[in-house]
Amino acid sequence: MLRTALWIVGIGIALAAGAVGGGLTAVNGTMDMMMDNAVGADAHAVRVYVDVLEDLRAGNIEDATEHLESRLDDVLVMVMEPANYEYGLNGNTVERADSAFVEARAYREAYPRTSERGFVDEMVASVWAAGPPSGLR
Secondary structure, eight states, X not given: OHHHHHHHHHHHHHHHHHHHHHHHHHHHHHHHHHHHHXXXXXXXXXXXXXXXXXXXXXXXXXXXXXXXXHHHHHHHXXXXXXXXXGSOOOHHHHHHHHHHHHHHHHHHHHSOOOOSOHHHHHHHHHHHHHOOGGGGO
């Protein structure tokens, strides 16, 4: 009887240790993925900054402007994606996103444009139609 009880306790401990280990592995995987995405996005931003700076130094104002306009489109679509606001972002983050939305919309009203990427223009139009992020929560 004691032997059976010890065997059951041993299995319980092994299962608990496995569950904890598996949970830690999942958390590490999620953190790795988040860091990978952040570093990848920042690396892309560095490329864009270098392209813009090279265009400005060469006097290519139109090319530099297009690089920035295109990047603004891309970031708007990613940041303002309604699905992002299902994850319980904190109030400060949503407030900053609202402010960015208002500023970007005012800019685009002052300087309307159509890009060479029609599908992105449609996605940006849907960002404007959805409204500020605080309304997406």
